[in-house]
Amino acid sequence: MLDLHVPPFPAEQGERLLRDAYKRDFWERYDAIRDRGSWKLERRQHFEEQGSASRDALTRGDWSEALRLIEERRADLLADAREDARRGSVFHRLRVVEEPLTPYVQWQLHSLRQRADVGGEKIRTIRAEAVAASETDGPLPEVVVLGGQTLYQVLYSESGVSEGAVRYTDAEIVGRWEGYLKELYGAGEDVRSYFAREVAHLPAPTVKAE
Numbered sequence: 001m002l003d004l005h006v007p008p009f010p011a012e013q014g015e016r017l018l019r020d021a022y023k024r025d026f027w028e029r030y031d032a033i034r035d036r037g038s039w040k041l042e043r044r045q046h047f048e049e050q051g052s053a054s055r056d057a058l059t060r061g062d063w064s065e066a067l068r069l070i071e072e073r074r075a076d077l078l079a080d081a082r083e084d085a086r087r088g089s090v091f092h093r094l095r096v097v098e099e100p101l102t103p104y105v106q107w108q109l110h111s112l113r114q115r116a117d118v119g120g121e122k123i124r125t126i127r128a129e130a131v132a133a134s135e136t137d138g139p140l141p142e143v144v145v146l147g148g149q150t151l152y153q154v155l156y157s158e159s160g161v162s163e164g165a166v167r168y169t170d171a172e173i174v175g176r177w178e179g180y181l182k183e184l185y186g187a188g189e190d191v192r193s194y195f196a197r198e199v200a201h202l203p204a205p206t207v208k209a210e
Contacts, residue, residue: 002187003133006140007176009153014166022164026144026152033147035088039181042095043140045102047160058107063204070111074118081120089147091121094185096140097194098128103205104160113195124188131184145178 017025030038049055054069084091095112097105109125116123134140142154144165151174152165168174 002130002184004180004183006134006137007173007180009141009166009168010170010173013170013173014153014168016164016166018164019162022152022154022162022167025167026146026165029146029150030089033087033089036147036149037090037092038147039143039145039178039185040091040093041140041143041181041184042093043142044156044160045098046104047156047162050162054111055107058103058205058207061207066107067110070114074114077115077118077120081118084120092181092185093121093123094181094188095123095125095191096128096131097125099198101199101202101205103207106199106202106205109191109195109199112191113199116191123191124185125191125194126184126188130187143177143181145174145181148178149174151177 054066057063057066057069093112093115095105095108097109101109112121112123115121131140142156144152144154146152149169149171151168153168154165155163157163
């Protein structure tokens with residue numbers, strides 16, 4: 001079990017961004033990164049993603065269609081990976097997993113395995129038990145650090161709908177979180193080996209009707 005101190009989010013230094021403003025700010029800053037890495041921590045076990053046809057198919061219970069649509073985007077991901085490589089931008093993602101997997105996480109792991117395969121992201125998983133010492137005050141937050149310069153505390157509703165983020169640009173705050181995410185990432189397992197062992201054989205998930 002990792003015994004790492006979770007850095008704080010000094011509320012007075014953060015700027016609240018609503019969903020659309022967060023998306024615009026994220027991509028403007030991401031596209032400007034040169035020769036730096038970025039880091040993302042995903043802790044929640046369920047999200048209501050918007051604008052994803054594959055996610056919509058999962059919600060309908062059409063597992064084969066959800067997987068087909070994931071595979072359909074491979075060419076686009078390859079193009080994105082080439083562009084990131086041109087800019088020297090490497091995106092590291094760490095997905096916390098609880099078992100048994102929720103339908104969302106099972107679906108997402110298929111997506112993450114594909115992202116890792118095409119080379120656009122370096123993705124690892126880490127079991128929830130391994131971060132338990134960091135969660136004495138509640139689950140870890142959803143966090144992104146872009147290029148060592150911008151930190152986002154990403155916000156969601158109880159049901160997992162995106163509600164934007166709080167942005168921090170203070171170098172000390174960003175640096176603490178980047179260091180923390182690197183430590184967690186270092187303890188993770190490559191998503192492809194985890195997928196092969198724990199996910200590939202699973203039957204289609206059962207999605208509860210809403």
